[in-house]
Amino acid sequence: MNKHQHIPEEQLEEIERFLQHQMSPKETQSFLLRLSADAELEKSTNEMQLLVTGIQEASLQKKLAHFHEDLSPVSNIKKRGTATIITFKKALVAASIVGVIAVLGWLFLLKDTKEESLFAQYFQPDAGLISAMSTSDNYEFDRAMIHYKTGNYSAAIKTWDSLQTINPNNDTLNYFLGSAYLAKKEVGKAIPYMQKVSAAPNSFFVKDAHWYLGLALLKQGKKKEAIPFLKSSDHAQKDKLIQKLNE
Amino acid sequence: MPLTTLTNNSKAQEQVRAIENNDEITLKIFYQNNYPKVEKYVLENGGTTDEAKDIYQEAFIAVWRAIQLKKFQPQTETSLDGYLYQVARNKWLDQLRSAKRKSIIPLTDGINNREEVPDVSEWEQLQINSIKANLLLLGEVCKDVLARFYYHKQSMRTIAAHLNWTEATARTNKYRCLERLREAIKNNKPNLE
Numbered sequence: 480m481n482k483h484q485h486i487p488e489e490q491l492e493e494i495e496r497f498l499q500h501q502m503s504p505k506e507t508q509s510f511l512l513r514l515s516a517d518a519e520l521e522k523s524t525n526e527m528q529l530l531v532t533g534i535q536e537a538s539l540q541k542k543l544a545h546f547h548e549d550l551s552p553v554s555n556i557k558k559r560g561t562a563t564i565i566t567f568k569k570a571l572v573a574a575s576i577v578g579v580i581a582v583l584g585w586l587f588l589l590k591d592t593k594e595e596s597l598f599a600q601y602f603q604p605d606a607g608l609i610s611a612m613s614t615s616d617n618y619e620f621d622r623a624m625i626h627y628k629t630g631n632y633s634a635a636i637k638t639w640d641s642l643q644t645i646n647p648n649n650d651t652l653n654y655f656l657g658s659a660y661l662a663k664k665e666v667g668k669a670i671p672y673m674q675k676v677s678a679a680p681n682s683f684f685v686k687d688a689h690w691y692l693g694l695a696l697l698k699q700g701k702k703k704e705a706i707p708f709l710k711s712s713d714h715a716q717k718d719k720l721i722q723k724l725n726e
Numbered sequence: 727m728p729l730t731t732l733t734n735n736s737k738a739q740e741q742v743r744a745i746e747n748n749d750e751i752t753l754k755i756f757y758q759n760n761y762p763k764v765e766k767y768v769l770e771n772g773g774t775t776d777e778a779k780d781i782y783q784e785a786f787i788a789v790w791r792a793i794q795l796k797k798f799q800p801q802t803e804t805s806l807d808g809y810l811y812q813v814a815r816n817k818w819l820d821q822l823r824s825a826k827r828k829s830i831i832p833l834t835d836g837i838n839n840r841e842e843v844p845d846v847s848e849w850e851q852l853q854i855n856s857i858k859a860n861l862l863l864l865g866e867v868c869k870d871v872l873a874r875f876y877y878h879k880q881s882m883r884t885i886a887a888h889l890n891w892t893e894a895t896a897r898t899n900k901y902r903c904l905e906r907l908r909e910a911i912k913n914n915k916p917n918l919e
Contacts, residue, residue, distance in 0.1 A: 488901045499879075529850060530907065531876050532794045533857025535748060538877035539790060540858075542750070543783050546757040618737055622751055 486523050494520075494527045549629075594724075598698040601720050604662040605655070605687065624655070632659040648675075650682040657691060666695045677708065690714040697724075738800045745793050748877055757786055760807055764814040773818065781821065785814035791846055791854065798844045812843050860910040868903035875900055 486494075496502050497510050514521050607628045623638035636659045643652045657672030673695060676688035690712035696705035702724055709717050709724075744752035761782055768778035789810045792798040800806040819840050846854075861869060867889070874880040874888070886896035 488898075491901065491904070526908075528795065529853045530857055530904065532791060533854045534861060534872045534907075535794065535877045536787060536791060536854060537858045537861050538873045539748065539753070540783075540787065542753070543757070543786065546754050547761075547779060547783070549754070550758055550761060618740065621755060625751055625755055 484519065484523065486527075490520075490523065491527065494524050495531070497524065498528055498531060594697050594700055594702060597720060597723060598694055601716060602661070602694050602698075605658040605691070607655070607658075608651075620652075627655065627659055627662075630662075632663045635659050636663075648679075650676050650679050650684055654682075654684040654688055657688070657695075661691055661695060664698075666698045670695050670699075686711070686713040690717065735801060738802050738806060741806060742793055742800065745790060747879060753790075756806075756810075760786075760810050763811055767811075767815060768818055771818065772822065777818075777821075781817050782814050785810060785817050788813050788817075788845065791851075792844060795846050795850065797846055809843060812841055813845075816840050816843065856911055856914070857907070860907060860914055863910050863914075864903060864906055867899075868906060871896070871900050871903050872907070 493510070497507065502510060514524060607624055619638050620642060623635040623642075626632075626638070627635035636656060639652050639656050639659070643649065643656060646652055653672045653675045657669045657676065660666070660669035660672070670692065673688045673692040676682055676684050677692050679685060682688070689708045693705045693707075693709035693712060696702075696708065706721060706724060709721055741752060741756070745756065764782045764785070765775065765778040768781060769775070773781070789798070789806075792809075798809060800809065861872070864872075871885060871889070874885050875882075880888075882893050882896045882900070885891075885900070886893045889896065891899065
């Protein structure tokens with residue numbers, strides 16, 4: 480590396496194509512033959528490999544800080560049954576709407592808004608699973624989980640949907656498809672998935688599915704249908720929510 | 727779960743290809759999945775969270791580098807995770823052995839069982855460090871062009887469009903930037919061999 484020999488642009492691009500696996504098998508074979516016979520070419524190729532690695536490494540190092548910053552939400556995975564309630568900005572908006580409508584005495588709409596408001600107050604998207612690429616059977620599932628956890632619900636749905644077509648009864652897929660649709664507030668699409676998980680008594684997700692199904696039904700204004708599911712969930716806030724619904 | 731279908735070996739190959747191509751999501755998953763175990767090890771062996779982070783990032787770069795330079799080819803995804811853990815652990819053991827740390831004693835699994843793992847040569851590491859140091863001396867545009875082309879694998883057309891150049895200009899400028907980098911390395915580190 481310390482002798483700076485001239486590498487013509489054309490040759491440099493050829494070396495780059497070799498290093499980046501952009502050559503056809505035939506080209507690669509012919510390049511390798513030349514490499515073994517041409518010491519200068521070999522030297523240039525080795526130099527380029529280190530240069531490319533060094534340039535890339537400088538970029539990667541900058542990325543690591545971001546990977547680390549994002550670590551908390553990924554590593555502090557939800558401990559099931561202990562999720563806390565977050566008052567979303569949306570809840571405040573909904574609450575203020577309720578206030579205005581109450582003043583107007585528009586009772587019918589008030590009823591709907593109260594339920595919506597409670598949904599907004601009590602709904603928090605499932606935190607997701609650890610994306611254990613090393614242990615999971617499916618790499619695509621894990622990639623989609625990262626999308627989910629970074630709020631890119633549509634991308635997650637796209638992947639999980641294609642996996643669900645092959646595994647229609649997989650409770651994990653159904654649960655997270657439902658969760659992703661709920662996080663997008665597409666309640667109508669979320670409900671069938673949550674219903675499927677709710678109907679599988681042995682599923683690890685069954686209690687959580689009850690909670691989310693109850694909330695989804697609540698958002699649709701179906702309070703009577705929602706309450707039994709909320710009751711059979713094991714969510715820490717279920718009694719409080721049910722009490723508010725009964726007020 | 728279980729979901730479908732890929733064999734361990736093809737998954738490992740896919741993961742390696744993605745890492746070679748600097749696929750952001752793969753790198754991030756790989757980084758984030760393996761950090762907790764290393765942090766636990768460092769904390770249990772006299773280190774702090776900051777030290778765990780530093781050691782882990784060094785190890786992560788070392789593993790990425792070994793993959794780029796074909797020094798390590800995992801047979802399964804777990805072997806890649808295991809490799810990263812071992813590299814991090816070795817780095818922490820080396821740090822503990824340093825004079826500053828000699829007073830710290832108990833290790834959860836013994837200081838003497840440092841396992842050798844495949845690595846790039848010391849000479850290659852020096853070269854790469856020199857490249858990175860000299861890269862800093864280039865202008866912002868050159869750094870940007872080289873990072874886009876080599877790290878982000880952007881096409882010349884994309885780079886040209888981004889910088890409002892023609893494709894031919896982008897190609898020439900990339901070549902010139904690389905030549906400047908080579909020249910800087912030659913001038914600043916003449917006797918590394």
